[in-house]
Amino acid sequence: MGENNNFEEQNKLPELKLDAKQAQGFLSFFKTLPHDPRAVRVFDRRDYYTVHAENANFIAKTYYHTTTALRQLGSGSSGLSSASISKNMFETIARDLLLERTDHTLELYEGSGSNWKLVKSGTPGNLGSFEDVLFANNDMQDSPVVVALLLNFREKGCTVGLSYVDLTKRVLGLAEFLDDSHFTNVESALVALSCKECLLPMESGKSNDCRTLHDVLTKCGVMLTERKKNEFKTRDLVQDLGRLVKGPLEPVRDLVSGFEFAPGALGAVLSYAELLADESNYGNYRIRKYNLDSYMRLDSAAMRALNVLESKTDANKNFSLFGLMNRTCTAGMGKRLLHMWLKQPLLEVDAINSRLDLVQAFVDDTGLRQDLRQHLKRISDIERLIHIVEKGRAGLHHIVKLYQSIIRLPYIKGALERYDGQFSSLIKKKYLESLEVWTDDNHLNKFIALVETAVDLDQLDNGEYMISPSYEAALGALKAEQESLEHQIHNLHKQTASDLDLPLDKGLKLDKGTQYGHVFRITKKEEPKIRKKLTTQFIVLETRKDGVKFTNTKLKKLGDQHQKIVENYKSHQKELVNRVVQITATFSEVFEKLSGLLSEMDVLLSFADLASSCPTPYTRPDITPSDVGDIILEGSRHPCVEAQDWVNFIPNDCKLVRGKSWFQIITGPNMGGKSTFIRQIGVNILMAQVGSFIPCDKATISVRDCIFARVGAGDCQMRGVSTFMQEMLETASILKGATDRSLIIIDELGRGTSTYDGFGLAWAICEHLVRELKAPTLFATHFHELTALAHQKADQEPHAKQIVGVANYHVSAHIDTSNHKLTMLYKVEPGACDQSFGIHVAEFANFPESVVALAREKAAELEDFSPTAIISDDAREKVGSKRKRECNTDDMSKGAARAHRFLKDFSDLPLYKMDLKEALLQIGKLKDDLEKDAVNCHWLQQFF
Numbered sequence: 001m002g003e004n005n006n007f008e009e010q011n012k013l014p015e016l017k018l019d020a021k022q023a024q025g026f027l028s029f030f031k032t033l034p035h036d037p038r039a040v041r042v043f044d045r046r047d048y049y050t051v052h053a054e055n056a057n058f059i060a061k062t063y064y065h066t067t068t069a070l071r072q073l074g075s076g077s078s079g080l081s082s083a084s085i086s087k088n089m090f091e092t093i094a095r096d097l098l099l100e101r102t103d104h105t106l107e108l109y110e111g112s113g114s115n116w117k118l119v120k121s122g123t124p125g126n127l128g129s130f131e132d133v134l135f136a137n138n139d140m141q142d143s144p145v146v147v148a149l150l151l152n153f154r155e156k157g158c159t160v161g162l163s164y165v166d167l168t169k170r171v172l173g174l175a176e177f178l179d180d181s182h183f184t185n186v187e188s189a190l191v192a193l194s195c196k197e198c199l200l201p202m203e204s205g206k207s208n209d210c211r212t213l214h215d216v217l218t219k220c221g222v223m224l225t226e227r228k229k230n231e232f233k234t235r236d237l238v239q240d241l242g243r244l245v246k247g248p249l250e251p252v253r254d255l256v257s258g259f260e261f262a263p264g265a266l267g268a269v270l271s272y273a274e275l276l277a278d279e280s281n282y283g284n285y286r287i288r289k290y291n292l293d294s295y296m297r298l299d300s301a302a303m304r305a306l307n308v309l310e311s312k313t314d315a316n317k318n319f320s321l322f323g324l325m326n327r328t329c330t331a332g333m334g335k336r337l338l339h340m341w342l343k344q345p346l347l348e349v350d351a352i353n354s355r356l357d358l359v360q361a362f363v364d365d366t367g368l369r370q371d372l373r374q375h376l377k378r379i380s381d382i383e384r385l386i387h388i389v390e391k392g393r394a395g396l397h398h399i400v401k402l403y404q405s406i407i408r409l410p411y412i413k414g415a416l417e418r419y420d421g422q423f424s425s426l427i428k429k430k431y432l433e434s435l436e437v438w439t440d441d442n443h444l445n446k447f448i449a450l451v452e453t454a455v456d457l458d459q460l461d462n463g464e465y466m467i468s469p470s471y472e473a474a475l476g477a478l479k480a481e482q483e484s485l486e487h488q489i490h491n492l493h494k495q496t497a498s499d500l501d502l503p504l505d506k507g508l509k510l511d512k513g514t515q516y517g518h519v520f521r522i523t524k525k526e527e528p529k530i531r532k533k534l535t536t537q538f539i540v541l542e543t544r545k546d547g548v549k550f551t552n553t554k555l556k557k558l559g560d561q562h563q564k565i566v567e568n569y570k571s572h573q574k575e576l577v578n579r580v581v582q583i584t585a586t587f588s589e590v591f592e593k594l595s596g597l598l599s600e601m602d603v604l605l606s607f608a609d610l611a612s613s614c615p616t617p618y619t620r621p622d623i624t625p626s627d628v629g630d631i632i633l634e635g636s637r638h639p640c641v642e643a644q645d646w647v648n649f650i651p652n653d654c655k656l657v658r659g660k661s662w663f664q665i666i667t668g669p670n671m672g673g674k675s676t677f678i679r680q681i682g683v684n685i686l687m688a689q690v691g692s693f694i695p696c697d698k699a700t701i702s703v704r705d706c707i708f709a710r711v712g713a714g715d716c717q718m719r720g721v722s723t724f725m726q727e728m729l730e731t732a733s734i735l736k737g738a739t740d741r742s743l744i745i746i747d748e749l750g751r752g753t754s755t756y757d758g759f760g761l762a763w764a765i766c767e768h769l770v771r772e773l774k775a776p777t778l779f780a781t782h783f784h785e786l787t788a789l790a791h792q793k794a795d796q797e798p799h800a801k802q803i804v805g806v807a808n809y810h811v812s813a814h815i816d817t818s819n820h821k822l823t824m825l826y827k828v829e830p831g832a833c834d835q836s837f838g839i840h841v842a843e844f845a846n847f848p849e850s851v852v853a854l855a856r857e858k859a860a861e862l863e864d865f866s867p868t869a870i871i872s873d874d875a876r877e878k879v880g881s882k883r884k885r886e887c888n889t890d891d892m893s894k895g896a897a898r899a900h901r902f903l904k905d906f907s908d909l910p911l912y913k914m915d916l917k918e919a920l921l922q923i924g925k926l927k928d929d930l931e932k933d934a935v936n937c938h939w940l941q942q943f944f
């Protein structure tokens with residue numbers, strides 16, 4: 001008990017106080033609720049909230065981190081485990097459930113006794129009426145999207161019908177594409193669309209193929225919501241869209257008829273989001289075809305490897321690309337656009353250059369940049385405000401915020417007009433021309449005039465949002481009447497004070513309360529003086545410590561009239577507010593376009609700001625189409641690592657040259673900077689295609705249409721069979737999806753397996769990437785033997801496809817033998833790393849002499865390596881020549897081909913259909929076969 005009290009005191013948990021009757025009523029209601037394991041049901045008890053049963057356990061464990069917060073409601077077997085939640089805590093929990101996690105839905109009930117009603121409900125994809133709670137005090141950073149998928153499985157892969165709705169932007173989308181058994185395309189679409197919730201037909205979970213899809217959803221942090229099959233229907237679809245979508249029906253009909261499965265998915269989205277139930281949606285939606293190939297594709301692994309988005313575990317905001325690049329200053333909308341851009345890097349050279357041109361204009365002209373930022377700071381989240389207006393949920397303060405943003409536009413225009421740099425025609429075309437039209441007398445000037453006549457702007461300083469009485473004659477008349485009554489009441493007050501011979505206010509007070517309306521009041525002390533008059537001419541209403549309240553017929557009459565007028569006035573105000581909101585809604589199209597323009601400017605300014613404010617400024621990359629040019633980054637840095645205070649970042653060059661160094665194997669000591677290097681190349685390319693300058697001295701980038709990343713979890717001891725499989729599956733999906741237009745980043749492949757299996761796998765994957773896919777790749781590895789790949793010359797393997805374009809690099813370190821000090825230099829240099837490095841490190845870490853000696857001996861058996869410092873170019877030759885001596889090339893290429901087959905057989909295994917035992921059996925068989933074949937292959941034998 002003591003512990004309980006302590007906990008409650010510390011956490012200020014509201015006390016759960018229900019009397020027996022209330023508790024009984026609640027218990028009987030609670031039992032009637034349908035079972036829904038995902039729903040967190042919260043009950044509003046006015047000063048606090050409660051949760052019950054499993055929800056109570058969940059809340060106690062997750063948010064209070066103790067079950068001592070639990071209480072029992074009712075007794076015996078019908079008792080219900082319960083927990084209370086304070087108002088503040090509720091907001092925190094709602095934010096976490098709906099914006100961070102994607103495994104619960106939230107329901108809020110109001111009522112008492114056994115009579116409760118669901119008043120709010122929301123899911124991660126459809127925040128519903130919780131939007132107001134969630135963003136009352138916070139910016140909306142990301143607009144969630146609900147996706148529905150309708151799959152049609154074929155012999156090989158399947159056709160995916162995809163549809164989505166963005167409830168904030170009011171956009172519907174359709175797409176249809178073929179996908180492989182790993183759902184690579186679905187995954188990149190989920191990432192690009194910021195999907196939070198995915199609808200699938202009910203029974204689909206039972207098939208094996210769908211299990212893989214479920215894994216993809218989990219990987220992307222998407223909530224799965226199963227819906228009845230018959231909701232994925234197209235009946236009445238075009239008609240329904242006709243009501244929702246802006247503009248004529250014909251193009252909508254044409255768009256929908258171009259798809260086979262996506263319309264069914266769209267049907268499910270419409271019914272799930274209940275779009276037709278809300279009339280404010282009518283005529284306000286846009287519909288578009290979503291083209292998977294319009295943006296760089298990023299899978300969830302790449303998003304993680306490149307630290308694109310913020311994560312809760314980030315030590316500071318610069319850990320993620322979003323955190324680093326987010327210097328936006330319009331509330332909310334700039335951030336949301338940046339989020340979207342980071343998930344949708346561009347592919348078209350012109351489009352990228354157009355963004356880069358604007359960034360350059362802002363970089364070059366510091367004055368312009370600062371001016372614009374200053375004005376943008378005063379701009380509210382227009383996109384959200386207009387959304388609230390369209391929903392009919394807006395009050396006058398929303399309208400005023402829009403107004404206060406709009407009156408900044410002339411300043412923004414002025415700043416842009418003053419710019420006369422090399423991109424002035426672009427600035428004119430992109431910004432000035434549109435701003436000119438939107439702010440003219442037919443558009444936003446009309447809105448400004450509306451607000452200036454309708455809203456009592458003088459009252460704003462007092463924090464009051466009122467329609468000005470002069471806006472409408474009837475309102476003015478009511479106001480005049482109210483004032484006249486107030487005047488009469490005041491006169492009566494004066495008259496009565498003089499009749500009673502009491503000083504005005506000091507003696508005879510005039511009060512206005514909710515119970516009696518206008519009343520006279522005197523102190524108890526004064527009462528005996530006028531008692532006689534009181535009883536004869538007045539009606540005493542109440543005698544209390546604070547005095548005696550009384551009235552007379554005149555005051556009562558005037559008071560009642562005043563009350564009525566005030567009510568009339570208020571309801572008339574409300575009507576007029578609604579009218580103003582409705583008129584504002586007619587400007588929504590301009591507001592939407594304007595919010596697009598301003599948030600884009602905001603993000604580009606943010607890029608420019610970052611580019612010029614870094615200690616080493618960023619550079620503008622040269623962009624070439626994906627089928628020409630190389631990827632040359634000189635003096636490149638990792639923007640997030642560089643931004644950490646304690647790092648003195650060493651820049652590196654990366655030259656991915658077709659046919660020469662398109663495939664790079666990077667070796668080097670642990671902690672030497674391999675992963676940082678390969679990730680920074682990915683990050684630089686992504687930033688460039690988003691339209692940002694990049695942390696390099698000089699850069700040319702051939703556009704990439706996707707970035708695949710396979711980055712190990714690091715700790716090899718922790719990795720078991722399942723991680724090995726995970727690695728295989730992820731790698732297999734890279735092998736399937738990549739082309740010479742992609743970029744592949746692989747870090748420490750095969751760590752989870754025994755060295756030889758891992759090596760075999762790594763070798764075969766490299767060969768496949770080089771020979772078949774020809775995809776530019778950065779491959780960081782501790783398998784030093786892989787560096788031999790670079791020396792396989794065409795003449796050594798006449799039958800196979802040539803291996804060209806493989807280059808070795810290593811991260812360097814300096815060993816000072818005099819003082820046994822090892823310094824990481826973080827410099828990426830040509831050639832493979834000296835493999836003896838680990839032993840040097842062990843030696844310096846004061847390993848016992850005997851262990852170091854044994855290690856040298858063992859290592860010498862495996863490989864001939866020079867005991868001196870880091871390898872040089874001629875040492876690399878040595879590695880190559882040594883290999884030639886030990887296994888002839890024929891033996892080696894045969895072995896590699898066999899290892900390759902092993903890998904292919906492995907990736908063809910339908911692992912998702914097997915349980916672990918069967919999978920191990922099959923893999924064991926493959927391995928036995930490989931071992932048998934290795935009997936005749938010297939090269940292969942070294943791996944067993």
Ligand SMILES: Nc1ncnc2c1ncn2[C@@H]1O[C@H](COP(=O)(O)OP(=O)(O)OP(=O)(O)O)[C@@H](O)[C@H]1O
Nearest residue numbers: 648649650651669670671672673674675676677826
């Ligand atoms: N170019 C650089 N300049 C300065 N510091 C760097 C650089 N690259 C990496 N570092 C620092 O070195 C640390 C280790 O880098 P990284 O994780 O990339 O090494 P690694 O070679 O991949 O290591 P491991 O093989 O153990 O995974 C990083 O956390 C970073 O702080």
